[in-house]
Structure formats: structure tokens, C-alpha cells
Amino acid sequence: MKRSGPLFTLLAGLLLALFMLSLNATTGTRGTTTGNDSPADAVSASPAPTATATAPPGKRSPSPSPSPSKSRSAVPDGDYAGRTDDDSSAVAVTLRDGRAVAYFCDGRDQESWLNGDVESDGSMRLTNQKGQVLAGDLAGKRIRGTVDMGARTYRFTADKSLKPNALYRATDTVADTEIDGGWIVLLDDSQVGILRRDGKAGPAPRIDPETGTVTVDGEQLTARPVTP
Known part of the structure; x- marks a missing residue:
């Protein structure tokens, strides 16, 4: 009977230990927050990267259009x-x-x-x-x-001018004489011109505006339209 005392004491200690373990398991420590804490999704996030347009594989990205430049507009011929x-x-x-x-x-x-x-x-x-x-x-x-x-x-x-050309010129040599003639064909089909023979000026004979042919000292020459 004397041995039962320590045995009861040991059993009582074991029961107390099991009770304490059970209590700690059901009442685990909780984290606490204050009213000033912000929710997790209120944390500032890094700005999203700006999307950059890319060309499909095998194609070049379009180049920016150049700014229009002033160009000299040609007057009509x-x-x-x-x-x-x-x-x-x-x-x-x-x-x-x-x-x-x-x-x-x-x-x-x-x-x-x-x-x-x-x-x-x-x-x-x-x-x-x-x-x-x-x-x-x-x-x-x-x-x-x-x-x-x-x-x-x-x-x-x-x-x-209503005709294809209004200005003609002929340069040639006739019987060892240098010929240089200029003609203006006006809208009424009249003509004004000068023919130089070795540099000496005088009125020019009439030309045929359709073909440019003109007779000078018995020889037929061709006056051609003058362009710049």
C-alpha cells in the first residue's frame, strides 16, 4: 500500500501534462493587426510596362513619316x-x-x-x-x-500659242555664207524674224511652221523649234 502513493502522483502529473498540451493546441497564438494597417493589396505596385508595337517576324517596323518639305513647283511648259x-x-x-x-x-x-x-x-x-x-x-x-x-x-x-511652237531658229552655211535666222510665229499666223548673212541683219523670209522649211538664196533650209 505504501507503493501506491508515488504511482498516483506520477499518473496525476501525466494527466496534467496531457491537459496542458491539448489546451495549447486549441488556443494557438494569433497575429494581430491595428486599425492603421493597410490591406495587402494596397501596397504600391510598380507601374505596368508600356506596350511597344512590334512588327511581325520577317517585316520591318514602319518608319515614322518624314515631315513634308517644301518643294519648288514647276511652271507648266x-x-x-x-x-x-x-x-x-x-x-x-x-x-x-x-x-x-x-x-x-x-x-x-x-x-x-x-x-x-x-x-x-x-x-x-x-x-x-x-x-x-x-x-x-x-x-x-x-x-x-x-x-x-x-x-x-x-x-x-x-x-x-495655239500652235505647237512659236519660236524657231536656223543656222547653216549657204554658198560659203553663214546663215543665222530667228522667227517668231504670232497667234494670227503673221511672222517677225531677222536673217543674218555673215552677221549682216535683214528681214527674214517666211518659214513654213508645219515643217520649218525656208528658202534662203535659192537653197532650202530647216528652221527648228527653240527650247531652253
Whole structure:
């Protein structure tokens, strides 16, 4: 009977230990939060990467369109012919690809060949080595301007020709004589021209505008349209 005392004491200790273990299992420690804590999804996130367009495999990414640049607009090609305001002379101007050639002629002994550029607004300043100048402006189907011949300046008006060409020239040699002729064919089919024989000027014989043929001193020559 004396041995039962320690045995009961040992059993009581075991039961107390099992009770404590069971209590700890059901009342585990919980984490606590305060009212100032933010929920997990309120944490600032890194900004999403910006999407970049890419070309499909095998194709180049489109290049940005270049900014438009100003370009010189060419004036229309054409042939113009007319007379000076005092009706003493004729003027012809041929325009091709932004360039111009002009011929001033009084049909007797005074003439001038000039050339130069035509600006996008239709203005032109044509010159030659003699210092003579044709200044004109193309507006619609008409050129108005002046021809400065040095000793005198002439005002003129030249209208667009209804024919394929309005300005012709022929250079050749006939019976050992150097021939140089220029012709202006006006809208009424009249002609103004000068023919030089070894540099001596005189009125030019009439040409056939359809073929350009002209007879000089018994020989048939061909006058050709003049272009810049």
C-alpha cells in the first residue's frame, strides 16, 4: 500500500501534462493587426510596362513619316508670243522644265536671245552676255513684262500659242555664207524674224511652221523649234 502513493502522483502529473498540451493546441497564438494597417493589396505596385508595337517576324517596323518639305513647283511648259506695247517689235518665250528662252525681234536689224530660270510663282529674269534683260511674269496664259535692250526698254504682252511652237531658229552655211535666222510665229499666223548673212541683219523670209522649211538664196533650209 505504501507503493501506491508515488504511482498516483506520477499518473496525476501525466494527466496534467496531457491537459496542458491539448489546451495549447486549441488556443494557438494569433497575429494581430491595428486599425492603421493597410490591406495587402494596397501596397504600391510598380507601374505596368508600356506596350511597344512590334512588327511581325520577317517585316520591318514602319518608319515614322518624314515631315513634308517644301518643294519648288514647276511652271507648266508652253510657248508664248506677242508684241511690244508700241507695236514696233515681237517677243516669244518658250518654257520647258522651269527654264525659259526668249527672242526679241523688230524684224529689221534689232534682236536679242535671252535665257534663264522661271520661278515657282511664274516670275522670270532672262539675260544674255550683252547685258540685255527680259523681266516677266506668267499669269494664267499670258506673260507680261519688259525687255531692256540697253538703249531702250520695251513693254510687251505674250499670249500662249495655239500652235505647237512659236519660236524657231536656223543656222547653216549657204554658198560659203553663214546663215543665222530667228522667227517668231504670232497667234494670227503673221511672222517677225531677222536673217543674218555673215552677221549682216535683214528681214527674214517666211518659214513654213508645219515643217520649218525656208528658202534662203535659192537653197532650202530647216528652221527648228527653240527650247531652253
